[in-house]
Amino acid sequence: MTARAFVIGHPIGHSRSPLIHRYWLDHHGIDASYEAIDVPPEKLAAFLDRVRDGEFAGGNVTVPHKQAALAACDRLDDTARQVGAVNTIVREAHALLGRNTDLDGFLGNLDAEAPGWDRADEALVLGAGGAARAVVAGLAQRGFARIHLINRTPSRAAALAAGREEIVFAGPLEDFSERARSSKLLVNTTTIGMHGTGFDDLPLSALPADAVVVDLVYVPLLTPLLAAARQRGLKTVDGLGMLLHQAVPAFEAWFGVRPEVTDQLRDLVVADLEGTA
Numbered sequence: 001m002t003a004r005a006f007v008i009g010h011p012i013g014h015s016r017s018p019l020i021h022r023y024w025l026d027h028h029g030i031d032a033s034y035e036a037i038d039v040p041p042e043k044l045a046a047f048l049d050r051v052r053d054g055e056f057a058g059g060n061v062t063v064p065h066k067q068a069a070l071a072a073c074d075r076l077d078d079t080a081r082q083v084g085a086v087n088t089i090v091r092e093a094h095a096l097l098g099r100n101t102d103l104d105g106f107l108g109n110l111d112a113e114a115p116g117w118d119r120a121d122e123a124l125v126l127g128a129g130g131a132a133r134a135v136v137a138g139l140a141q142r143g144f145a146r147i148h149l150i151n152r153t154p155s156r157a158a159a160l161a162a163g164r165e166e167i168v169f170a171g172p173l174e175d176f177s178e179r180a181r182s183s184k185l186l187v188n189t190t191t192i193g194m195h196g197t198g199f200d201d202l203p204l205s206a207l208p209a210d211a212v213v214v215d216l217v218y219v220p221l222l223t224p225l226l227a228a229a230r231q232r233g234l235k236t237v238d239g240l241g242m243l244l245h246q247a248v249p250a251f252e253a254w255f256g257v258r259p260e261v262t263d264q265l266r267d268l269v270v271a272d273l274e275g276t277a
């Protein structure tokens with residue numbers, strides 16, 4: 001039987017995951033499918049039962065199902081538990097294993113694009129939503145000693161820091177200058193940068209001259225934050241790499257082959273994002 005995988009979300013039309021996984025299926029000559037399926041929240045449980053019954057090998061989970069999938073899976077890997085969200089489901093017999101590969105994606109992308117980035121021990125993270133949870137967990141895994149976490153709503157940052165206050169220091173966005181001074185890594189995990197938005201006068205000059213600036217937003221690829229960082233001569237890493245790298249362990253889990261993030265794949269997705277594919 002041909003293996004099937006999916007990405008579920010609501011809405012789902014914007015997802016680039018089918019493009020990525022179909023490219024790899026084709027590249028490796030694997031007879032399988034990857035489908036984007038719109039599943040509204042009230043139909044999530046019924047859909048996951050279809051997966052348990054063997055219709056799919058597994059799939060990706062995106063907005064708004066990442067937390068609901070955490071509760072609905074039969075088993076969780078350590079990362080999903082740590083991050084508090086599931087973005088990948090793997091069927092094992094009649095049970096569902098919930099995983100989170102955003103953390104792998106974040107680390108894998110930086111390893112590829114800014115080798116040595118994790119020799120720093122202090123980082124500044126903007127935002128305290130779902131993506132920030134994966135980023136903070138990844139930085140903690142790589143041994144960062146001080147992770148500054150600043151957010152428009154400081155109480156959300158404090159909630160995310162709870163239980164690891166010895167390495168995660170929460171505060172408001174207004175603390176940027178003070179926290180930036182010794183941070184060799186700046187990560188934007190907020191939605192700012194999408195839909196023509198940008199930070200108002202973020203004082204990037206407070207960062208060390210050898211800091212790396214990462215944006216998780218990938219539409220547009222060159223966000224106002226990355227453009228400003230480049231103008232200052234800082235090393236920048238865009239969000240598309242994370243999207244590509246988080247797909248690697250998922251594909252391997254469903255189809256048994258570890259695929260590679262290549263320039264050709266990246267170009268394909270960039271062309272699609274630019275509407276020229």
Ligand code: NAP
Nearest residue numbers: 127128129130131132152153156189190191216239242243
């Ligand atoms: P989320 O849980 O909704 O969190 C959104 C964050 O953005 C919160 O910290 C929120 O602050 C902040 N924010 C929103 N509007 C703001 C504004 N006007 N001013 C200041 N802060 C604002 O979203 P998420 O799932 O973490 O995703 C965040 C971004 O990361 C999205 O753009 C998503 O596409 C991207 N992402 C990319 C990848 C990738 O593979 N590249 C993976 C995951 C996510 P409050 O707490 O104050 O509301």
